[in-house]
Amino acid sequence: MGMNLVDTIQQLRRERRAVILAHTYQPAEVQDIADFVGDSYGLSKQASLVDADRIIFCGVLFMAETAAVLNPGRRVVMPDATAGCPMADMITADQLRAFKAAHPGAPVVCYVNSTAEVKAESTICCTSSNAVEIVNSLGDVPEILFVPDKFLGRFVERKLNRKLVLWDGFCPTHAILRPEMVQKARREHPNAQVMVHPECSPEVQDQADHVISTGQMLALVKRSECREFIVGTEEGILHALRRAAPQTVFHHLTPFLRCPNMKKTTLAKVAHALETDETRITVPPAVADGARRAILAMLAHGGG
Ligand code: SF4
Known part of the structure; x- marks a missing residue:
């Protein structure tokens, strides 16, 4: 068939x-x-x-x-x-308008995992690869709003050592990972390096050797000397990783890390x-124009 x-x-x-x-x-x-x-x-x-x-x-x-x-x-x-995507649906355009009204003048950085309507209400988009650079590019403004992923936001906060005003969104798939799961996987595969996505909680990020986007994972395994990795992101990536680095062994952190959508x-x-x-x-068209503007603003800063 x-x-x-x-x-x-x-x-x-x-x-x-x-x-x-x-x-x-x-x-x-x-x-x-x-x-x-x-x-x-x-x-x-x-x-x-x-x-x-x-x-x-x-x-x-x-x-x-x-x-x-x-x-x-x-x-x-x-x-x-x-x-x-449940994470994208954790903030609506109306909710973002109210969030902005509560923080007048603050720029909004919007993770691309969001609806086009939310992008259209935002100052600039970011991906999980360039979030740190994009937030940094806004310079020394008093407040920056970050939507919808609080865990990616926390990752940026720690990298830049500055506070953001975070929306309380998260990815339900990545949120099932716990630090103990990483510790257990390390005991089982002591020679492997651990890579996790920044959509994981800060406690899980703390346990990893690399906190990187899926694109960065694919690039890492092609150039790395390491031939064994424990992978903390959605299971489909294992197929892509194995195609990218056929000689390398990949272990998934848990089979439950699976996005039903x-x-x-x-x-x-x-x-x-x-x-x-x-x-x-x-x-x-009006929403598309607004969303495109926020995406192009990201590109103007070399992101993407
Ligand atoms: S893994 Fe699924 S739920 Fe999580 S951010 Fe991606 S699409 Fe959304």
Whole structure:
């Protein structure tokens, strides 16, 4: 069955002039049929460079929105548009407007894991790779608001040794990690280095050798002398890491580190999306303009 579906997808992809993008948290079989695998921002940038009529975005809703914002002329289609991100949904545009009203004049740094509407209300976006540099680029202002991820915010606070006004959002998937899990994994694999994502709690970050984004993880394992890693982020990354560094051994910190929304994409849904253009993701022009402005502000600081 797998073989047939893959053939169908290959054929439809050509006929429909589509590019298939998959986040590194997607199921292995979806990563394997994608034209590009990467983090949300990298994928959207890739999409803008490719000659295609449609983008099949295998990830969660805020990522497809970003692809739509950065590729206004292209049709962006999600194989399962019910795949949302609970962290992104922890702040609405109304809540952000109230937060800003309570802190007049303070710039808002918005992690890309957010809705387009929230980005449109923000001063500048950041990714998990460039959050420290982006906050630092705002200089010596009295207050900076940081949304929605308090753990990424805490990571930035510690790196820069300055306080931010944090929104109380977090990723429920990464939040299940506990420091004891890292300690146990270290006992089991004493030669391995530990890398975790900055969406993990500060207590977990304290136990790691590297607190880095998924893109930085992929770069690290390609250049590192170390051949064994314990990985503290969503399980889909293990497939991407093993492709990037086939000689290296990777241990997942816990099998429970699994984002249910990322796992909604199946090959059958990808084939259906190619065939029918369902479900198309659009962002109203005014919101798209605002979100694009915040994303371009990030790029102007060399981020992304
Ligand atoms: S892993 Fe966390 S931040 Fe990423 S899509 Fe899933 S819930 Fe959202």
